[in-house]
Amino acid sequence: MTGERRQRRDAVANRARIIEAAAQVLREEGMGADMRQIAAASGVGIGTLYRHFPTRDDLVHAVTGTDLAALANAGLSADKTAADALREFFTGAIAQLVDNRAMVDVLTGGSPADEDVQRCIAHLTRVGQDAVDRARHDHSLAADVTASDIAYQLMGLARVAQLLPDPSPSTVTRHVELALRGLIASDVAVSSRPATTST
Structure with missing residues (x-):
């Protein structure tokens, strides 16, 4: 029994260790990370890695699942207009994505039928509906904007995050503002945009 308990402890x-090492490697390398690199970083053999995670997708899901859950639980701030709440939501979501290439790869590389992608789109559509409902009172979004429009704008920004050569906060802010131009009512777009300094 003592040997079995030790084996179980070692397996745990x-x-x-594999998940910790994979989290770092996948965040930096994305889905293209070499499984041998992850095994070496975790201090285990490649056979041990595959015993725990038979496929790359199993390992990626174990690593990105928590981050995807965090994204799927995020919502709009209650004390802001629909436009300002979306700006905050988009910026926070994309800032999270640019720090996790594997999560971006999951969202942008999967098919629309993939469970993770479906779950994110469904949640983002609910967030979009919250914004649309709020905008009926504060009129900060364009009248023809739908919940689906908002969801797919953020999914589009996820693709932008994947391609950005310089994912700095100012670059993220710029692309969020570009996306919001199509959603925000024209008479509030300028007044609600964060101030910028001229050079």
């Missing part, structure tokens, strides 16, 4: 410790 190995799994934890």
